[in-house]
Amino acid sequence: MRIEYAVYLDKVVKDFGKVRALDGLSLRVRPGTVFGLIGPNGAGKTTTLRIISTLVTPDSGEVYILGRKLPEEKDHVRPQITYLPEDAGIYHRLTGWENLLFYAMIYYGKTPEAEEVAKYGAQIASLPEKDLNRKASEYSKGMIRRIAIARTLMLRPQLAILDEPTSGLDIFSAYRVRKMIKGFVKETGSTIILSSHNMLEIEDLCDEVALIHKGKIVAEGMPQELLRRYGGRNLEEVFIALAGGGE
Amino acid sequence: MNIYPVIWKELKDMSRDIRTLAAISLMPLLMMPLLALSSIYAQGLQPGTVIIMDEDRIEIQLGNGTIISSANLTTWLKNEFVKTGYKVLNEETGEFDLEIKIPKGFTKNLTLFNTTAELTIVKNVASSKSQNAEGIARNVINAFSHTVAELKVKYLGRLAQISIYPPSVLSPISTYTELVRPGGEEATYEETVQIALSKLLAFSLVFVTTPSIAYITDSVVGEKERKTFESLLTTPLSRSAIVLGKLVSASFIGLVTGLADAAGLILFFILPSIAYGVNLLAFFTPSLILAHITAVYVSVLASLALIMPIVIRSGSYRTAQVFSLIIISAASIVFFISLYVDINQIVPAAKYVLYILPYTHAVQMIKVSVFGDLTSFLLHLSAAVAEILILIGVAIKLFNEEKIIYSRT
Numbered sequence: 260m261r262i263e264y265a266v267y268l269d270k271v272v273k274d275f276g277k278v279r280a281l282d283g284l285s286l287r288v289r290p291g292t293v294f295g296l297i298g299p300n301g302a303g304k305t306t307t308l309r310i311i312s313t314l315v316t317p318d319s320g321e322v323y324i325l326g327r328k329l330p331e332e333k334d335h336v337r338p339q340i341t342y343l344p345e346d347a348g349i350y351h352r353l354t355g356w357e358n359l360l361f362y363a364m365i366y367y368g369k370t371p372e373a374e375e376v377a378k379y380g381a382q383i384a385s386l387p388e389k390d391l392n393r394k395a396s397e398y399s400k401g402m403i404r405r406i407a408i409a410r411t412l413m414l415r416p417q418l419a420i421l422d423e424p425t426s427g428l429d430i431f432s433a434y435r436v437r438k439m440i441k442g443f444v445k446e447t448g449s450t451i452i453l454s455s456h457n458m459l460e461i462e463d464l465c466d467e468v469a470l471i472h473k474g475k476i477v478a479e480g481m482p483q484e485l486l487r488r489y490g491g492r493n494l495e496e497v498f499i500a501l502a503g504g505g506e
Numbered sequence: 507m508n509i510y511p512v513i514w515k516e517l518k519d520m521s522r523d524i525r526t527l528a529a530i531s532l533m534p535l536l537m538m539p540l541l542a543l544s545s546i547y548a549q550g551l552q553p554g555t556v557i558i559m560d561e562d563r564i565e566i567q568l569g570n571g572t573i574i575s576s577a578n579l580t581t582w583l584k585n586e587f588v589k590t591g592y593k594v595l596n597e598e599t600g601e602f603d604l605e606i607k608i609p610k611g612f613t614k615n616l617t618l619f620n621t622t623a624e625l626t627i628v629k630n631v632a633s634s635k636s637q638n639a640e641g642i643a644r645n646v647i648n649a650f651s652h653t654v655a656e657l658k659v660k661y662l663g664r665l666a667q668i669s670i671y672p673p674s675v676l677s678p679i680s681t682y683t684e685l686v687r688p689g690g691e692e693a694t695y696e697e698t699v700q701i702a703l704s705k706l707l708a709f710s711l712v713f714v715t716t717p718s719i720a721y722i723t724d725s726v727v728g729e730k731e732r733k734t735f736e737s738l739l740t741t742p743l744s745r746s747a748i749v750l751g752k753l754v755s756a757s758f759i760g761l762v763t764g765l766a767d768a769a770g771l772i773l774f775f776i777l778p779s780i781a782y783g784v785n786l787l788a789f790f791t792p793s794l795i796l797a798h799i800t801a802v803y804v805s806v807l808a809s810l811a812l813i814m815p816i817v818i819r820s821g822s823y824r825t826a827q828v829f830s831l832i833i834i835s836a837a838s839i840v841f842f843i844s845l846y847v848d849i850n851q852i853v854p855a856a857k858y859v860l861y862i863l864p865y866t867h868a869v870q871m872i873k874v875s876v877f878g879d880l881t882s883f884l885l886h887l888s889a890a891v892a893e894i895l896i897l898i899g900v901a902i903k904l905f906n907e908e909k910i911i912y913s914r915t
Contacts, residue, residue: 275912312740314907334742342740348733350515352522357515364511365741394522407737 264323265290265418265450266311271320273306273474280306281317282474288452288467290417293444295465296454297498303474304454305345305422311452312342312420325417338366343411345422345454348403351396355386355406358395362410380406380413383439401432408436412443419443421453425460433457437464458494468494472502507744512751516725520755530717530759531766537713538770542777554592554635556643557605558583562612570661576613579650586646592639603630604639616654619662652676687877699789700876707798708844708869710771714763714802715809715837722756722810723826726817736911745905749818753810753898760806764799771798797875797883801868804890808864809833811897815904819913840865844873864890864897 266288273281281303288294298304309315310322313333322329324336349358359380360373367373381391384405395403404424411419424440425433437460444451455461461468462482469479478485478501482494491497520527558580565575580596583606587594598605605628616623627643629636656672663670673680685693729735738748772795775787812833813826820826840863843849849860849870860866867890874882 309911314736314740314911316908337740338742340740342737344733344736346733347737350519350734351732352519353515357518361511361515362741364514365508365743368508369510369514411737 263290264288265292265325266294266452267321267323268307268310269321271307271310271317271322273303273310273315273317280474281310281320283320284471284475286469286476286479288450290450291448292450292466293440293464294450294452295461295468296452296471297456297458297461297468297494298454298471299456299502302471304471306474307471308342308420308422308452308454311418312340313337314342339417340420341411341414341416341418342420343407343422343424345426347407349395349398349406349410352394354394355384355391355398355402356381358406359384359410359413363413366414376413379415380409383412383443384409385435385439401428401435404428404432404436405439408439412439415447416449418450418452421451423454423456425455425457433460440464458498462494470494470498470501477501507747507750508742509747509751509754512743512747513755516752516755517758520721520759526721527759527762531762533717534713534763534767534770535773536770538767538774539777542774552635554587554603554633554639555595555601556583556587556592556639557595557598557602558608559596559598559605560608561610562608564613566613566617568617568657568661570657570664572657572661574613574617574654574657576608576616579608579647582650583643583646586642587639590642592635592642601630603633603636604628604643606643617658619658693877696789697876700791700794701873703789704794704872704876705845707771707794708801708872709841710767711801711805711865711868712834712838712841714760714767715805715834717763718756718760718806719809719813719830719834721759722752722813723817723820723823723830725752725756726814727820727823727826730910730913731823739907739910745907746902749814749898749902749905753807753814753901756810757803757807760803760810761799763806764802767802768795768799793875793878794872797872800887801871804868804871804887804894805837805865807894808868808890808897809837811864811894811901814898814901818901818905819909836863837865840869844869861889862893864893867893 264287266286268284268286271281271284272279284303284307286307296304296307306315310317310329311324313324313329313336316330325339327333327336329336349355350361353361356377359377363373363376363380367376381388384391386402386405390398390402395406398406408421408424411421421440425436428436440451440453441464443449453464465482467480468482468485469476470485471477478489478497480488485494485497486492489497489500491500560576560580562576565573565577567573584594592603595602607626607628609625612623612625615621625647627640629640655676659670659672659675685695685698687693687697726735729738772787772790775790813830816829816833817826820829840860843860849857849866850873852860867886870886871883871890874886
């Protein structure tokens with residue numbers, strides 16, 4: 260059962276001192292889907308994604324990623340996943356190309372395959388060659404995000420975890436990033452789990468959605484199904500209704 | 507362990523930070539010669555003033571016809587002070603560093619056989635040159651006193667009608683110092699100078715640890731603050747690869763600093779050599795320079811290994827830098843002790859405590875290299891490397907992704 264899912268979290272609890280970040284959270288993500296995690300600030304989205312990305316160990320509950328149990332089997336999981344944290348930076352003194360190559364070498368060593376993977380990353384980022392060979396310190400925020408997302412997707416992971424991939428971007432950059440994600444899913448059929456505050460983005464990108472509030476999943480399903488089930492015009496209204504009027 | 511990408515990335519990053527690299531390598535190259543220049547010429551910028559007040563100014567003929575006068579002593583003193591750059595006055599006008607008062611009756615008492623002559627040295631305690639001036643005065647007065655004593659002994663011998671060799675009365679015991687190595691073999695004068703140099707070289711290690719520590723702080727805390735660390739931690743890179751990759755790269759900075767420091771030290775000694783006509787460079791043997799560079803590398807690696815676990819858990823630059831200062835201070839204590847103490851000969855309890863620190867072995871590596879003691883050199887090198895490896899092991903053990911992410915910034 261657990262190994263059928265790309266992500267399987269069951270009754271996960273995580274405390275930080277006196278603060279309970281996750282309160283018995285359960286989540287299932289089927290392979291090949293784009294799964295969206297929606298919730299307000301402090302709801303537990305980032306903690307959930309960090310647990311899925313092997314960085315954080317829950318205090319209790321079960322976690323299986325790609326059929327492997329965490330934290331015991333995290334060394335087996337890491338080569339198959341990639342993670343883009345919220346506001347992830349890139350190395351400013353390296354060029355865009357070198358940033359991609361660095362990540363490729365982590366997975367493939369100093370091999371021709373690493374070069375190929377980095378080239379694929381450049382293709383995903385779709386930056387002109389002139390820009391790719393400039394130091395990242397000269398990049399705009401949108402260009403930095405495109406390189407960061409490209410380095411996450413170029414490795415063709417079985418599971419890509421994206422924490423607020425369009426956060427802080429202007430509408431053109433955000434549109435480009437969404438296009439990159441869609442193109443990647445179409446080409447590889449990988450599983451993507453992403454979080455966002457932007458309900459329109461979630462509706463646009465995701466096959467399935469989970470609403471998280473105070474460390475628990477309060478609703479889960481396909482966007483249209485949730486709209487039908489809770490009678491909202493959009494996911495924002497559904498979420499506000501479920502979270503108790505935005506309290 | 508796939509350490510290559512980490513080193514590749516760190517070195518690329520480092521090579522593009524030209525300003526930091528230039529500052530690190532130019533600092534010892536500029537500071538050491540400036541230190542030498544300031545020590546040579548700063549004294550010239552502060553001319554000392556000595557007053558010689560001779561209230562006696564009489565001549566007395568000793569029985570054998572020799573004339574003795576306070577004026578002779580005044581002339582000797584004046585010549586020596588002028589030669590060493592002092593301004594000499596014969597009346598009290600304003601501030602002075604040292605005053606020598608020769609009272610009335612000085613010459614008479616000097617020639618008598620039942621008393622001694624007295625003069626007064628007045629020393630300005632606020633003056634940084636008074637100590638040096640007093641030393642010059644005492645040397646001249648001792649020489650003059652000895653000359654008068656010889657004349658008096660010769661005179662007495664003539665009265666007694668016996669042949670007297672004055673040193674047999676004035677200094678009947680003569681001594682000769684033989685220089686030996688710790689093992690008892692004969693040592694050379696060059697080795698004595700090299701020992702003094704080695705203490706200075708050991709002390710100079712204090713200047714080389716700081717840049718690498720600053721680099722590793724930025725390499726870890728900077729990654730956290732620039733939000734690149736979290737992605738890196740989810741990759742298949744092992745924590746050993748991350749820690750070792752960063753340490754090896756930062757130690758490259760240490761090597762650059764070490765070479766620059768060695769070059770700076772050579773410049774430090776060239777300038778006094780030119781100024782004083784003593785070729786100090788001749789005492790810098792290739793083995794001493796090589797030992798110094800190795801000690802620099804060991805000290806840098808030790809500092810990096812010590813600071814790494816702290817930096818990994820530090821949330822901010824401020825915390826990391828405070829702890830860096832503590833590490834640098836601990837190292838400085840060892841380097842400072844080595845200036846005055848022969849660590850190998852202190853009481854065992856203190857010695858073994860000091861030997862826990864890799865810095866102590868770095869100091870000893872330089873010192874034993876003076877006598878070409880390769881065995882001791884390798885022993886200290888091995889001990890330092892072993893301690894560094896233990897520290898690296900601790901750093902890897904303390905490497906905890908969750909604590910790194912949630913350490914407060």
